[in-house]
Structure formats: structure tokens, C-alpha cells
Amino acid sequence: MSEKQNKHIFHDGWIVMSTTICILALAVFISGAFAQVQHAEAAKTSPVTWTVLVGGEAAIEPQEYGPSGAWQFMRFYPENITINVGDKIVWKLEGSEPHTVTFPIPGEKIPDLIIPENNSSQRLLFNPLAILQQGGATYNGKTLTGSGQLDVQPNFPREYNLTFTKPGDFGYFCAFHSMRKGGVVVQPTGTPYPKTQKQIDLETAKLLAADVEAALKATLKTGNVSTRSGPNGTIIHEIKLGYGNGSIALMRFIPTDLTIHAGDTVEWTRGDVETPHTITFLSGGKEPELVLVEPQQSGSPKFVLNPVVLMPTEGKVYNGTNYFNSGAIWGIMVPLPGPQNYSLTFDKPGTYEYICIFHDYMGMKGQISVVPKI
Ligand SMILES: [Cu+2]
Structure with missing residues (x-):
């Protein structure tokens, strides 16, 4: 911002300076002033x-x-x-x-x-x-x-x-x-x-x-995370999947880091009206491309949204291996088909990282730490 503003201040300064030069010219050389006024008219329409x-x-x-x-x-x-x-x-x-x-x-x-x-x-x-x-x-x-x-x-x-x-x-x-x-x-x-x-x-x-x-x-309001009782004395923890009202959007899992007991379940719920997210555990594997570019005989290529990103995987219990993905969870107001939330149960102690494939480059990454059940 400041660099841009400086540029404009400089530009306005130049106008003030050239106006001053104009006035000086008028005082000293009347015929010269005529040329200066013409110059000012030309500047106004450029x-x-x-x-x-x-x-x-x-x-x-x-x-x-x-x-x-x-x-x-x-x-x-x-x-x-x-x-x-x-x-x-x-x-x-x-x-x-x-x-x-x-x-x-x-x-x-x-x-x-x-x-x-x-x-x-x-x-x-x-x-x-x-x-x-x-x-x-x-x-x-x-x-x-x-x-x-x-x-x-x-x-x-x-x-x-x-x-x-x-x-x-x-x-x-x-x-x-x-x-x-x-x-x-x-x-x-x-x-x-x-x-x-x-x-x-x-x-x-x-x-x-x-x-x-x-x-x-809005960040202050996102602080409270709800939990509720699950089966057999386990806990279901909620993580908010971003937050947004169409004008501003938080590209984060809320909370980013969560510690739970083995056997507990995490449930991610949508919080944005417009922005899509995924919950994706790569388990050390390669992140899939969001867009597959398919060149065509003529015209522009096809930009295919990768089904591996869009579609949910089947498993419900995560033990630190394999690709687990929620699929694209579209914003509340977006009329595209797909899941509206995602939940996984964690049965093995460890620390597990996950990402949103749409926004990981902006830092939308999370971590679930699973500690043994007491
Ligand atoms: Cu995201």
C-alpha cells in the first residue's frame, strides 16, 4: 500500500510543481504562459x-x-x-x-x-x-x-x-x-x-x-470447540472446517491441533458459506493434484477436478496409514453435490498430520495427536 501511495503522492506533487511553474511563467512571459496552459489542457485529457x-x-x-x-x-x-x-x-x-x-x-x-x-x-x-x-x-x-x-x-x-x-x-x-x-x-x-x-x-x-x-x-468467536459423548465412554470432538460469510474467510481448521484419546472420534463440520475444503490424511503419500489438465485436439484443454480429491474415501477408522479423504466439502450456499461433513475414529496412539487440498499452500493444515486411553 505505502509504496503505491507514495507513487501517487509523487504524481500529485508533480502536478503541484508543474502548476507552480505555470504561474511563474505567467508572471514573467505572457506568451510563454499560453503554451503552458495548452500543455495543462493536454495533460488533463491524456x-x-x-x-x-x-x-x-x-x-x-x-x-x-x-x-x-x-x-x-x-x-x-x-x-x-x-x-x-x-x-x-x-x-x-x-x-x-x-x-x-x-x-x-x-x-x-x-x-x-x-x-x-x-x-x-x-x-x-x-x-x-x-x-x-x-x-x-x-x-x-x-x-x-x-x-x-x-x-x-x-x-x-x-x-x-x-x-x-x-x-x-x-x-x-x-x-x-x-x-x-x-x-x-x-x-x-x-x-x-x-x-x-x-x-x-x-x-x-x-x-x-x-x-x-x-x-x-471473528477469530475470537471461533475459539470454543464442542465435544459430546460417544459410544463406550469415548468422546466426539468437533473441528470447524474454516469459517466464512462470503466476504471474509478463515482458511484454517479450528482448532489446528487437537489432542484426543485412542478410540475417540473427530467430526469436522462446515463453517463457510462459499469456500470448499477437504480433510485429507496423506499418511506420507504424495498429495494429489487438484486439477488434471487434459489437452484436446483443438481448443482449450479440459481442466478436470481430480476425482481423487473430490470423492470421499470409505474408511471410518484411521490408524496412520493409507489415504483418507473427506472429498470436497463445498460451502453451505454452493449447489454442488458432495458430503457435508466428515468424521474419523482414531484407534492408534500417534501424531497425524492432515491438510485441505484446496488451501494447504495458504497454511490450511492440521494435526491430531492421539494419546493412549487412560
Ligand atoms: Cu480449505
Whole structure:
């Protein structure tokens, strides 16, 4: 933030400086001043590049691809911006959660992120129209235009540039978090701007600070973990599978570490309206890929959501060996089929690590320590 703000302060300083030079020129050389005024008019109508942040985060720790927040924010900062024809917007990914900037065809919905392969297939695909860039470097308000997947993971862009060639009021969405939307009002060239980038940056800082505060308050509420009696004197322990309300999401198992007695059961329950998670014990094995890329004879490849990730495994008792997976537990509001919770009984003392395959690179990893029954 501060680096960006400095850049704009510098830019505004330059305007003040050039204005001062203008006034000096007027005092000394009247004919020279005329040329300076013309120069100022030209500067006012030259295209401006604006910055919008995509996502945000809090409770940042070092992770696999750099610093990453346990909390992710599903928003554009600012959500609405007013620019002129010829101006460019640079959207910069700020959090670690993937997002897109997608302008739908006017009057239509944005493409679904996940689609069935065909009507008869059980396989689910990431939709190329959502995760691959659509359109070129300019937007005229008529065609599907989007960034594709912006992501901190390797081989994905983290920025998206678009220049606006027609006036209008354009709404855009994130294909990963379709509840959140942004808007761009494009005025004719030369129209005064309602806000400067510096004002926008200050607003962004306030909005981000409010989301950080909301996240930290919500963290306090996630503290209580419930237990209840199971069969034969055992205990059933609940672990919350993330937390999220569509605007902010905690990418953690709550609690992260849990100690239980042999024979006890752990039950993971959903806590997020939108974000999917898995509970996956690799038992020393290799983590499966989330997406299998299948090249096609023509057109874009198929991006298959790996059934090994999506589908639950059968076993109900974990003893430290084999691949145990909950399958994808989709958010409460997500209309995809799948399990809604997961439970495992632990009969062998030991320390067992597990991950969420969607979010382990953000640090969504947990540990169950099983101690002998007294
Ligand atoms: Cu997760």
C-alpha cells in the first residue's frame, strides 16, 4: 500500500510543481504562459492508469508461495470506480485466494466456475471461460472479457490490465466468488474525475482495515470447540472446517491441533458459506493434484477436478496409514453435490498430520495427536 501511495503522492506533487511553474511563467512571459496552459489542457485529457486491488488478507504468515493470510477477503478495493474513455485499470491480486475479474456479456450471467463435463458425466471441470483470459487488452462493453484465474500459485498471472474504449456503466464479477462484484463507470474523455487515485487509496486502506478488524473479531468467536459423548465412554470432538460469510474467510481448521484419546472420534463440520475444503490424511503419500489438465485436439484443454480429491474415501477408522479423504466439502450456499461433513475414529496412539487440498499452500493444515486411553 505505502509504496503505491507514495507513487501517487509523487504524481500529485508533480502536478503541484508543474502548476507552480505555470504561474511563474505567467508572471514573467505572457506568451510563454499560453503554451503552458495548452500543455495543462493536454495533460488533463491524456489517459490515466488506475489501480484496483483484488482480494485482501489478514493474519499473514510465511507460507509455500510467500506471505499468506489465514484470513482471505473476497472483495475488490474499491468496489466501484469512475474513469474516462482511454483510461486503463490495473487489477492487482492482493490476497492468496484465487479470483477473477470477469465482465459478462451485457444482460448475461458470468460463466459458471465449475461445470459438469457433459450431461451424462460425473466429472466436474473448471470452465475455461472463467479460468482462462477472455478478450484482449481493451473493453468496449459488448463481449465476455476477463482476467482468467489470478493466483499466487506458479504459472498464474497476478495482475490484469484493461483499457476502456467506450463510455458506460459496467459491472464485473469474480468467477470464484460470484457474490462479490465491482463496477466501472466510464465517462467520456476529458470529463473531470470524482475521485483521485490518492483518495481511492485512502478509502481502500480504510476498507481493508475494517475487514482486518472484522476478521480478528471473528477469530475470537471461533475459539470454543464442542465435544459430546460417544459410544463406550469415548468422546466426539468437533473441528470447524474454516469459517466464512462470503466476504471474509478463515482458511484454517479450528482448532489446528487437537489432542484426543485412542478410540475417540473427530467430526469436522462446515463453517463457510462459499469456500470448499477437504480433510485429507496423506499418511506420507504424495498429495494429489487438484486439477488434471487434459489437452484436446483443438481448443482449450479440459481442466478436470481430480476425482481423487473430490470423492470421499470409505474408511471410518484411521490408524496412520493409507489415504483418507473427506472429498470436497463445498460451502453451505454452493449447489454442488458432495458430503457435508466428515468424521474419523482414531484407534492408534500417534501424531497425524492432515491438510485441505484446496488451501494447504495458504497454511490450511492440521494435526491430531492421539494419546493412549487412560
Ligand atoms: Cu480449505
